[in-house]
Amino acid sequence: MINKDTTLCMSLSARPGNFGTRFHNSLYEQLGLNFIYKAFSTKNIEDAVKGIRALNIRGCAISMPFKEACIPFLDKLTDSVLAIDSVNTIVNDNGHLTAYNTDYIAIRKLITQYQLNTSQSVIIHGSGGMAKAVIAAFYDAGFKNVTIFARNEAAGQALAKKYHFSWVTEPASHYDILVNATPLGMSGGADVNTLSFPADLIKSANVVFEVIAMPVYTPLINEAIRHNIKTISGREVMILQAVEQFILYTGKTPTVEQIKIAAELASQP
Incomplete structure (x- = not known):
């Protein structure tokens, strides 16, 4: 049940889909974590990133066309981002935003x-x-x-x-x-x-x-x-990168069976 202590994770994309939302929420439920995940779009990436920090949103997946545009508003770029100038994951540690690329x-x-x-x-x-x-x-x-x-x-x-x-x-x-x-x-x-x-x-x-x-x-x-x-397939890419994001957000590593259940649910029409 969602309550005042529920941790929010999210995604930002020009074309929000259901895969990430279903995948992450399925794993939260299977592992009994008080988290919730929601997909969003935006026309103002700077304000969206500021919102992540201001509202203490734990993690954010970044998709096209924001993978490069978000960089100026982040606090730390990990090696995977520095090497390619592209972000697909933001982790918020008490207002400090660290960028990763799990793609x-x-x-x-x-x-x-x-x-x-x-x-x-x-x-x-x-x-x-x-x-x-x-x-x-x-x-x-x-x-x-x-x-x-x-x-x-x-x-x-x-x-x-x-x-x-x-x-x-x-x-x-x-x-x-x-x-x-x-x-x-x-x-x-x-x-x-x-x-x-x-x-x-x-x-x-x-x-x-x-x-x-x-x-x-x-x-x-x-x-x-x-x-x-x-x-x-891109589905294989999506699953692997989403698992890496999940671990970064929660500190928990799901089992192969749990990942399979989440992926099957996320792939439904």
């Missing part, structure tokens, strides 16, 4: 889990906050043959220079691993039915890695399945 942690874990071959060619679509986490994760995992596919020339070239990767505005004819780190295919947007890579490029790939969590079956994932190509 990066999730991507690194999935690269290891799926035993992706560092000698393979990779193309990463995007140059925003999530793309920065993905690019850094592939770089730190030892990948060398990586191309950044970004129509934003300044952002794309800057990321390519930083990590000694290539940058293109239009992809070549083949890459072994395709990674989508853009909103193309995301629920609730104008581009929900848009493929993030050309169909011929998807057909010739060995692995398709989608970062969008909702819907689970994006146009990219569906096209890859149609051609029997190995897929890594």
Whole structure:
């Protein structure tokens, strides 16, 4: 039961969804924690971050388009944020706001889990906050043959220079691993039915890695399945990064079974 001692956690996104809310609240209930989680949007990121501090909100997940915009209003940036200039998690310790990036942690874990071959060619679509986490994760995992596919020339070239990767505005004819780190295919947007890579490029790939969590079956994932190509879904990214957030907020580590129950609930329509 919610009471005066209930701890509030939240998320900030341009397009709030139900996944994080259901996932975190399920774990709170399973572990008997007096916490509650609520999704929000905002048109004023500075005031929203000030509200986190002023109202002693314990934790906040940060999604597009606020992953970079929130940085000036925070007190401490951890190494994962300093490396990529992108935040997806804020932890509030008595008014002191510390920034983390659990997206990066999730991507690194999935690269290891799926035993992706560092000698393979990779193309990463995007140059925003999530793309920065993905690019850094592939770089730190030892990948060398990586191309950044970004129509934003300044952002794309800057990321390519930083990590000694290539940058293109239009992809070549083949890459072994395709990674989508853009909103193309995301629920609730104008581009929900848009493929993030050309169909011929998807057909010739060995692995398709989608970062969008909702819907689970994006146009990219569906096209890859149609051609029997190995897929890594945004749902997997979302679950792993959300678990890391949960631990940061509560200091508790849920069991595999508890995570499974929360993830199944969070993935319902």
